[in-house]
Amino acid sequence: MEVIMMPLLxxxxxxxxxAILLKFLGRIAGISGxxxxxxxxxxVENAWRYLFILGLIIGGVIMKLAAPSFFDYSFEASPVxxxxxxxxxGYGTRLGGGCTSGHGVCGxxxxxxxxxxxxxxxxxxxxxxxxxxxLIS
Amino acid sequence: xxxxxxxxxxxxxxxxxxxxxxINPAKVKGFLDIFGNWDFALVFVMGGAVIFNVxxxxxxxxxxxxxxxxxxxxxxxxxxKKLVIGTAIFGIGWGLTGICPGPGIxxxxxxxxxxxLFVGSMIVGMLIFRxxx
Numbered sequence: 050m051e052v053i054m055m056p057l058l059x060x061x062x063x064x065x066x067x068a069i070l071l072k073f074l075g076r077i078a079g080i081s082g083x084x085x086x087x088x089x090x091x092x093v094e095n096a097w098r099y100l101f102i103l104g105l106i107i108g109g110v111i112m113k114l115a116a117p118s119f120f121d122y123s124f125e126a127s128p129v130x131x132x133x134x135x136x137x138x139g140y141g142t143r144l145g146g147g148c149t150s151g152h153g154v155c156g157x158x159x160x161x162x163x164x165x166x167x168x169x170x171x172x173x174x175x176x177x178x179x180x181x182x183x184l185i186s
Numbered sequence: 187x188x189x190x191x192x193x194x195x196x197x198x199x200x201x202x203x204x205x206x207x208x209i210n211p212a213k214v215k216g217f218l219d220i221f222g223n224w225d226f227a228l229v230f231v232m233g234g235a236v237i238f239n240v241x242x243x244x245x246x247x248x249x250x251x252x253x254x255x256x257x258x259x260x261x262x263x264x265x266x267k268k269l270v271i272g273t274a275i276f277g278i279g280w281g282l283t284g285i286c287p288g289p290g291i292x293x294x295x296x297x298x299x300x301x302x303l304f305v306g307s308m309i310v311g312m313l314i315f316r317x318x319x
Contacts, residue, residue, distance in 0.1 A: 052227050053227060053230050055205050055206060055207065055227075056206045056207055056227045056228055056229075056230040056231045056234070057230040057231075057233070057234045058202075058205060058206070058234070059201075059202045059203065059204070059205040059206020059207065059208065059231055059234070060202065060206055060230055060231040060232065060233060060234025060235040060238070061202070061234045061235065061238050062198055062199070062201055062202030062205070062206075063199055063202035063203065063206065063231065063234075063235040064202075064234060064235035064236070064237075064238030064239045064242065065198055065202075065238060065242075066195045066196070066197075066198035066199035066202060067195070067199070067235070067239060068238065068239060068242040068243075068246060069191065069194065069195045069198065070191070070192065070195040071242075071243075071246050071251070071257070072242075072245070072246045072251060072252060073188070073191040073195075073251060073252045073253050074188055074191060074192060074251060074253055074254060075250070075251035075253075075254040075256060075257040075258050076192075076258050077258070077259065077260065078195065078199060080199075080287045080288040080291070081287040081312075084287060084291065084312075085312045085316075088309060088312060088313065088316075096188075096189050097188050097189055097192035098192075100189045100190075100192045100193040100196065101192045101193070101195060101196040101199075102196065102291065103193060103196065104192065104193040104194065104195060104196015104197040104198075104199070104200060105196045105197075105199060105200040105203075105288065105291050105292055106200070106291065106292070106294065106295060107193070107196070107197050107200070108196065108197040108198070108199065108200025108201045108203075108204070108292070109200050109204065109209075109292040109293075109294070109295035110295050111197070111201070112200070112201055112204040112205070113295050113296075116204075116205075119204050119205060119209075120204075120209075120295075120296060122210040122211070122212060122213070123212075124211050124283075124285075124293065124296070124298065124300045124301060124304075125300070126211075126282075126283050126300065128300075128303060130282055130283065131283060131300055131303045131304050131307065132303060132307045133279070133282060133307075134279045134280075134282035134283040134285070134304065134307070135279070135283075135290075135303065135304045135305070135306065135307025135308040135310070135311060136279070136307050136308070136310060136311040136314070137275050137276065137278050137279025137282070137311065138276055138279035138280060138285070138286065138287060138290070138308050138311060139279075139307065139308035139309060139310060139311020139312040139313075139314070139315070140272075140275060140311040140312070140314055140315045141272050141273065141274070141275030141276030141277070141278070141279055141311075142272070142276045142287060142312075143272070143311075143312050143315040143316070144268050144271060144272030144275065144315060145268065145269050145270075145271070145272025145273035145274075145275070145276055146260065146262065146268070146269060146272065147260075147273075148276060148286050148287045148288075149232075149280075149286045149287075149288065150199075150286075150287070150288055152273070153232055153235075153236070154232070154235040154236065154239065155239065156260075157236050157239075158236050158239035158240045158242075158243050159243065159259075161260070162263070162264075162265060163260070163262060163263070163264070163265055163269055166265055166269065166270070166273075167269055167272075167273040168273075170270060170273040170274050170277060171273040171274070171276050171277030171280060172218075172277065173277065174273075174274045174275075174276075174277030174278050174281065175218045175277040175278070175280045175281035176218050176219075176220055176221075176281070177277075177278075177281070178218070178277065178278045178280075178281025178282055179215055179218040179219045179222075179281045180219070180221050180222070182281070182282070183219065183221070183222055
């Protein structure tokens with residue numbers, strides 16, 4: 050049961066966080082878009098974006114201190130693979146206008162055709178990538 | 187107030203990513219491995235978030251945002267080539283390591299080289315896009 054409860058509780062918190070941002074600031078919690086905007090020269094109207102990203106880090110630090118067992122995993126992959134993955138994620142999310150948060154968490158509940166299709170596509174190519182990698186290794 | 191709420195939203199989002207298991211690359215790869223040893227648990231992350239928001243949006247879109255005079259929603263409505271190709275590329279990158287942007291950023295707190303390398307490469311990917319468009 051716990052196998053399901055933690056993902057569900059985490060998912061609800063993610064939904065809650067995005068709902069708070071939307072109801073208070075009128076903004077979509079699309080992390081790739083918010084993060085990309087922080088890569089420019091600082092502007093006052095962008096302050097909320099920096100603080101959202103800072104919040105992600107602070108939340109991680111709080112959890113790492115309060116419940117370190119959630120971080121009991123390793124991130125093992127060759128540097129080349131990580132670099133390629135990072136480049137594709139960075140470029141692809143900007144070309145496609147969103148990632149798991151913007152298209153998935155925020156777009157699907159608005160019944161946005163773009164977000165529903167986008168989510169289906171990145172799920173499919175993600176599944177295909179893992180499948181092909183399984184065949185090769 | 188705007189900045190404080192945004193900070194709070196980021197913290198809650200992050201806590202959700204951590205306890206859901208989304209920050210664990212192996213867990214995410216197991217979730218994407220539907221033809222192999224499929225770990226379906228993460229269905230409940232996206233499921234929980236989406237269902238929460240479907241109900242929350244009834245309330246949210248009644249009236250204006252509390253701190254702004256309007257909602258800032260995506261203006262693009264129609265499906266185009268960029269959406270299809272971009273999300274396809276993102277999915278391939280996500281499948282390679284099991285990390286999408288949010289968990290990538292949260293993973294920085296582990297202070298390991300691979301997490302920094304991923305976020306650094308993601309930044310470069312975003313800047314390449316910016317240069318190209």
